[in-house]
Amino acid sequence: MKQYFLVSSINLIKKNKNYTDDEIEIIAYGLEGIYLTITKAVVIFGLALLLGIFKEVIYLLISYNIIRSQAFGIHASKSIYCLISSLTTFIGGAYLCIYLVIPFWLMIIISLLCIVFLFLYAPADTEKRPIVNKKKRIRFKVISVSLGIIYTILIIIFKGKFLSNYLLFGMFISVIMILPVTYKIFKMPYNNYKNYGV
Secondary structure: OHHHHHHHHHHHHHHHOOOOHHHHHHHHHHHHHHHHHHHHHHHHHHHHHHHOOHHHHHHHHHHHHHHHHHHEOOOOOOHHHHHHHHHHHHHHHHHHHHHOOOOHHHHHHHHHHHHHHHHHHOOEOOOOOOOOOHHHHHHHHHHHHHHHHHHHHHHHHOOOOHHHHHHHHHHHHHHHOOOHHHHHHOOOOOOHHHHHOO
16 A cells, blocks of 8 residues: 555656656655654554543643654654554553553652753664754754753643643653664664764
């Protein structure tokens, strides 16, 4: 199905405009990303609806993606691995947010550790998308740490409220994705921008 979508889309694009092979490769990469995102979302949201936790999964996804969009982090090597890890993370994480009671003092410790890790390791790039621009890396780091601080302040403000768990778990999952040990476990190269001499 994926291959049919990509081939059909590329053929349609080629009919309307002449692109170089390199441009076609970039377009195909983008289209593949769109396809995988949509199909993954359909599966996750469909399962969340069946389980009656759609709203909770949305809260967790938003909380996670806000920091992830600036801190970046590891990506699965295959789309099926991505789907399995996403289902585990967001369906399982939503249940943890609903039922797990975390002491307030522990939430603060975890939040502060997340801020430290964001400062040390964000942004974490990938082999396919290295962040070679130093100014961009600094900007992403500053925004990531600032978001971590904002999340921590909100966790303090919403002490004991349901939103605290979603903010904490979203930030925690984002941080797990940028740690060097996570890259090592999954045998992925880390600090890929260094391969470009920057």
